[in-house]
Amino acid sequence: MSGTDTRPSDGAGARRVAAALAYLLACAAAAADPGDIVARRISAHVHLDGRLDDAAWAEAPVFSGFVESFPRAGVPASFRTEVRVVYDDETLYVGITCFDPEPGAIVRQLARRDGNPTADQVEIALDTGADGRTAYDFTVNAAGVLRDQLLFADVNATDSWDAVWDAAVSVDARGWSAEVAIPFHQLRFSSAPEQRWGILVRRTIPRTHQVLDSVPIPREANPVNAGGLVVSRFGRLEGLVELNPRQGLELLPYAATRASLRPQYSDPSRPGPRLLDPGLDVGLDLKTRIARRLTLTAALNPDFGQVETDQVIQNLSNAEPFFPEKRPFFLEGLDIFQPVGSEYGSPQQLFYSRRIGIDAPILGAAKVTGAVRPGLDLGVLDSLVMGAGNASLVPVGYGSADPGALAPYEERPDRRWRFHSTLPFHLGPEDALPAAHPVTTNYFAAVARQRLGGRTTAGATFTAATPLEPRCRRSEFATDADYAAAGCASHGGNAVGVDLTVPGDWGGFAQLEASQAVGGPPEGRTLQDGTVLRAGDLGYGGHLRAGKLGGEPWRFDVTYVYEDPRLDLNAVGFQPLSNYQWADLDVHYVRPSGFGPFHAFQVDYNLDLNWSADGTSLPRGVNTSLAASLQLPGYQTIGAKVALELPQYDTREIAGAGVPFERIGDVLAVLILKSDPNRRLQASGDVFAYRTLRRGPFAPRTGVGLDLTAYWRPHDRLETRLDVAYGRKPQGPRWIETLPDETAVFGDQDPEFLSVTVRQQLVFTPRLTAQLYAQLFTSAIRYGRDFYGASLPQRRRVSTSDLAPLAYPGAPGGHDAVANVNAVVRWEYRLGSTLYVVYTRSQRELPAQGAPAPTSVAPAGLFRGPTIETVLVKWAWWWET
Known part of the structure; x- marks a missing residue:
């Protein structure tokens, strides 16, 4: 589909009579329900120029019953x-006229596709399944910037969904108008001869802060995002008959060539010399409908070189941080793989797409998403990862030796280009491959959710990570002893879960799951909390939340989470904690519609009780917090939070020992400020003060920090975003290492970090944009002069009172500084087809050799450290049949 004329084919006489009759019935229905919009089949063509002056628009009924x-x-x-909807055999057209007495005041901020700048805009949401749960959402602003997203589970939204559609806008003396063209084959709907879709059209006017809807949706109706869309409250789109679009096959072949300049040696203390690695990749993305409501998406050797780098953070916990998915293939249809309650932050996620492709390139992947029948949604994904290793670095590359051990092998790099059957669509020098060949692994995930009645759903999920080979091969080692010492057993895992969701003001959700360990060494592998997991071991868990989740002014709910010590979802999913159970009570007083001169008000209270799940009921922590926020008449927001955290015993602190350690608590106070979000210069952020509690020999310590985000839009084509984060948050005693005599060593940890991130966007046209991302991150982890120890044998737990002064010769402090730059020029030279030019630069500080680590956050030695620079040119051509 492009912005060219589209003409419908002639139908039979009976078909036209049926269409006319359906149209008249729809008109009658519309007259009875002011929220309904009527579509009209057309014989004239529509030319997308933003002006509704084609003859086709004159045939369409006009809807203008908007409410604020x-x-x-x-x-x-x-x-x-005014809204008009017309359609032909292939395309749904929506024309919207936005009258404005001050056309010169219309905000026309530009951004790259899928950006969401502050601008006058219109939004069209279509519930094509008429199930009140899922909808496609299309937005175009007054500058012509397109954005699409998927609404799911009634109140959730994700901008991960992308479709090929088009729109044009025009500004005149009356205001502005938009013409939107949505190909039917980009949507999923039933084969019924007469369609009744849900629809909502929303207009946003930033200079007045007004939001106008074709059907009223109270701000409290969405418990997750006040004022967000709620699919079950949409009006109806009538008049769609005899829709039979072509099946549609979309192909997106690509070619990516890159040149990387990297250090020859992996030892970070040897940043030079550097080698130039050229490379070439080719691949293909494919999408087609295999049924009216099922879509097949596939990818062969997908390349994600244009994706922005993950932000560097300081992680002081012993849990893995969560990073959102950014890769286009996995974003498509990701909604059905989301766990129930994902909008509240799911503690147990059976499918976490970031697991795929971390350690090995993706050779191929395919997924099927959609509805098998009305009320039954399905998602199936299968992905095969494999790659090749640098044979000249084997077998030393399988060990965890100091990077200096690789130096003799890296002295004479293998610069030859070879074909690898496990990496068939990539060309590049041999020494650019990893030191050990990645494990060929198949990742599988399947989700099915059935609507039971009303909006209640029940679902089931199965995931599997199946290694297809050991981590290394006998032929790569000189002796059997060397092979055995390398620990070549690979491991994976299976998981299954069932869930139930009862949406509504009074409702909730629940999930039960089980995991099974696959593979691994015969003696088992030891988890961070000391649990030994052997092949075939089962683990169990679950979580639920129930209560009054919506409405106003009062909301309250209870949460319970259980995680068996052997529950391990991390082969394919995300499970940051283990051997854990907790119960939460949340009470909220919310006024999202405001009161008096204020636009919104909210108070939140939380009580969180934690204990172990291993049968000992070991106390894991007690936390409580009280927070409040208020939106002022000028649309600024102020808020505050106070919290008390008593973490008690942590089973993962002393890594692999299985002996819990008592952590100290703290008191936290936060002040939150946010300016008017519709101004060209806006800022939001918080500052906090933090005080640890006295425990044993450890005196209270004070910490402070801030998080600030600022936007500046000096021109419609420019946007600058600045993110600044600083934190100094004393931790009290933290584990450093366990000595050979099984004495655990602890030190009084005092960490500090500073992160500055700049995002600069320059928009030439909505289809030609340049974007710069740059982050400077630096951190220092310091310890007090004194160190402490506790002998672990025969201990069930270690408390702070058990710690005794210890003469420790080590220097556990650390320092890190990183500078990342990512610059992307994106040109959509034809609809769906893109050209990317990308420059990335990553630099890490030069390690302090033979000297203590710096104690300040100043980036000492950063610009003398190892650097990797890459230039990528990626060309993709969208082709449709």
Whole structure:
């Protein structure tokens, strides 16, 4: 589909009579329900130029019954908005006229596709399954910037979904208007001869902060995002008959060539010399409908070189941080793989797509998503990862030796280009491959969710990570002893879960799951809390949340989470904690529609009780917090939070020992400020003060920090975003290492970090943009002069009172500084086809050799450290049949 003319084919006489009859019935229905919009089949063509002056628009009924949802909920719209919907055999067209008495005041901020700048915009959401749960959402602003997202589970939204569609806008003396063209084959809907879809059209006017809707949606109706869309409250789109679009096959072949300049040696203390590694990749993405409501998406050797780098953070916990998915293939249809309650932060996620492709390139992947029948949604994904290793570094590359041990092998790099059957679509020098060949692994995930009645759903999920080979091969080692010492057993895991969701103001959700260990060494592998997991071991867990989740002013709910010590979802999923159970009570007083001169008000209280799940009921912590926020008449927001955290015993602190350690508590106070979000210069952030509690020999310590985000839009084509984060948060005693005599060593840890991130966007046109991302991150982890020890044998737990002064010769402090740069020029030279030019630079500080680590956060030695620079040119051509 492109912005060219589209003409429908002639139908039979009976078909036209049926269409006319359906149209008349729809008109009658629309007259009875002011929220309904009527579509009209057309014989004339539509030319996308943003002006609704084609003859086809004259045939369409006009809908103008908009109401204001914010800031004055429920009053008739003060800005007239007209909507017309027409369609032919292939495309649904939506024309929207936005009348404005001040056309010169219309905000026309530009951004790259899928950006969401502050601008006048219109949004069209279509519930094509008419199930009140899922909808496709299309947005175009007054500058012509396109954005699409998927609404799921009634109140959730993700911008991960992308479709090929088009729109054009025009500004004139009356205001502005938009023409939107959505190909039917980009949507999923039933084969019924007459369709009744849900629809909502929303207009946003930033200079007045007004939100106008075609059907009123109270701000409290969405418990996750106040004022967000709620699919079950949409109006109806009538008049769609005899839709039979072509099947549609989309192919997106690509070629990516890159040149990387990297250090020859992996030892970070030897940043030079550097080698130039050229490389070439080819691949293919494919999408087609295999049924009216099922879509097949596949990828062969997908390349994600244009994706922005993950932000560097300081992680002081012993749990893995969560990073959002950014890769296009996995974003498509990701909604059905989301766990129930993901909007509240799921503690147990059976499928975490970031697991795929971490250690090995993706050779191929395919997924099927959609509805098998009305009310039954399905998602199936299978992905095969494999790659090749640098044979000249084997077998030393399988060990965890100091990087200096690789130096003799790296002295004479193998610069030859070879074909590898496990990496068939990539060309590059041999020494650019990893030191050990990645394990060929198959990742599988399947989800099915059935609507039971009303909006209640039940679901089942199965995931599997199946290694297809050992981590290394006998032929790569000189002797059997060397092979055995390398620990070549690979491991994976299976998981299964069932879930139930009862949406509504009174409702909740629950999930039960089980995991099974696959592979690994015969003696088992030891988890961080000391649990030994052997092949075939089962683990169990679950979570639930129930209560009054929506409405106003009062909401409250209870949460319970259970994680068996042997529950391990991390082969394919995400499970940051283990051997854990906790119960939460949340009470909220919410006024999202505001009161008096204020636009919104909220108070939140939380009580969190934690204990172990191994049968000992070991106390894991008690936490409580109280927070409040208020949106002022000028649309600024102020808020505050106070919290008390008593973490008690942590089973993972002394890594692999299985002996819990008592952590100290703290008191936290936070002040939150946010300016008017619709100004060209805006800022938001918080500052906090932190005080540890006295425990044993450890005196209270004070910490401070801040998080700040600022936007500046000096011109419609420019946007600068600045993120600054600083923190100094004393931790009290933290484990450093366990000595050979099984004495655990602890030190009084005093960490500090500073992160500055800049994102600069320059938009030439909505289809040609340049974007710069740069982050400077530096951190220092210091310890007090004194160290402490505790002997572990025969101990069930270690408390702070058990710690005794210890003469420790080590210097456990650390320092890190990183500078990452990512610059992307994106040109959508034709609809769906893109050209990327990408420059990335990553630099890490030069290690302090033979000297204590720096104690300040100043980036000492950063620009003398090892650097990797890459230039990528990626060309993709979208082709449709």
